[in-house]
Amino acid sequence: MKSKSVYLILIVITLFSCKKTDLTPAWLIIDEIQLQTDEGTEGPNSHAITDAWIYLDNVPFGVYSLPARIPVLEEGNHELLIYAGIKENGISATRVRYPFYTRYETNVNFVKNQEIEIFPVVSYRPNVQFALKEDFEDVGIDFQKDPVSDTNIVIITSSMYPEIVKYGNNCGRIELNEIDSIYKGFTTTNMNLPKIDEVYLEIDYMNSNSIATNIIAKNAGGQAEHPPVFILNAQDKDNMVWKKIYINLTEDVSSEINATSYELYLLALLDPEQSYGVIYLDNIKVLRIE
Ligand SMILES: [Ca+2]
Numbered sequence: 001m002k003s004k005s006v007y008l009i010l011i012v013i014t015l016f017s018c019k020k021t022d023l024t025p026a027w028l029i030i031d032e033i034q035l036q037t038d039e040g041t042e043g044p045n046s047h048a049i050t051d052a053w054i055y056l057d058n059v060p061f062g063v064y065s066l067p068a069r070i071p072v073l074e075e076g077n078h079e080l081l082i083y084a085g086i087k088e089n090g091i092s093a094t095r096v097r098y099p100f101y102t103r104y105e106t107n108v109n110f111v112k113n114q115e116i117e118i119f120p121v122v123s124y125r126p127n128v129q130f131a132l133k134e135d136f137e138d139v140g141i142d143f144q145k146d147p148v149s150d151t152n153i154v155i156i157t158s159s160m161y162p163e164i165v166k167y168g169n170n171c172g173r174i175e176l177n178e179i180d181s182i183y184k185g186f187t188t189t190n191m192n193l194p195k196i197d198e199v200y201l202e203i204d205y206m207n208s209n210s211i212a213t214n215i216i217a218k219n220a221g222g223q224a225e226h227p228p229v230f231i232l233n234a235q236d237k238d239n240m241v242w243k244k245i246y247i248n249l250t251e252d253v254s255s256e257i258n259a260t261s262y263e264l265y266l267l268a269l270l271d272p273e274q275s276y277g278v279i280y281l282d283n284i285k286v287l288r289i290e
């Protein structure tokens with residue numbers, strides 16, 4: 001008996017509140033967030049922005065996978081701030097605001113039942129520094145072959161491989177087979193990286209063989225090579241596409257409190273049960289705030 005009356009009260013409250021509140025939304029449409037770059041200093045505008053982190057009048061409004069059609073119960077003029085969200089380390093469960101992109105700001109006028117579409121554009125923040133930027137456009141490659149390697153990164157050109165090179169005129173290629181089955185390369189650029197701020201690695205890649213990476217921390221006593229825990233998984237060799245990954249190096253870098261400089265290494269071994277594998281790389285960047 002008691003539970004029945006509670007149920008009735010709930011129905012009455014629900015009906016009452018429905019009458020009072022008009023739940024007809026306005027619709028905010030965001031298809032994508034674009035990245036605008038200065039190609040000469042920052043490289044092509046390749047990105048893998050997956051989400052919009054939205055603030056409405058400075059209050060967190062939600063994180064939306066793009067493209068998005070978002071119901072908004074506000075009316076009238078409001079301020080929107082949009083931050084570009086990415087999958088950290090390529091993992092869908094780890095979605096973060098990318099700290100090196102600017103935010104997009106705009107004002108919108110919400111009208112019930114009406115769609116309003118916005119076209120956010122972000123860029124690299126002005127104080128972002130590229131501690132490493134290898135785009136394979138000049139003759140020098142920032143990765144040197146480690147003695148364990150039996151193959152190397154080579155530069156391939158868009159005139160020879162127009163269907164493969166996507167950014168600029170060149171990209172890097174590593175080929176592995178049963179005889180030449182190991183590639184390891186490391187930078188020799190003495191990267192100066194901060195131990196309190198965020199550090200990310202961006203890589204554009206297309207690969208039928210997995211490849212792994214991490215940092216090498218150098219100090220007066222020697223060097224520490226961190227395990228190759230960041231892995232770009234192999235794609236189906238018949239359906240390879242260029243992808244981009246954002247790897248968060250912050251913990252690996254900042255845990256090396258005595259490091260005087262850092263390098264990056266790449267490690268690829270022919271995948272099990274394969275007789276051939278190829279890895280294309282481009283726009284390898286290590287980013288920090290100045
Ligand atoms: Ca390139």
Ligand SMILES: [Ca+2]
Nearest residue numbers: 136138140141
């Ligand atoms: Ca280069």
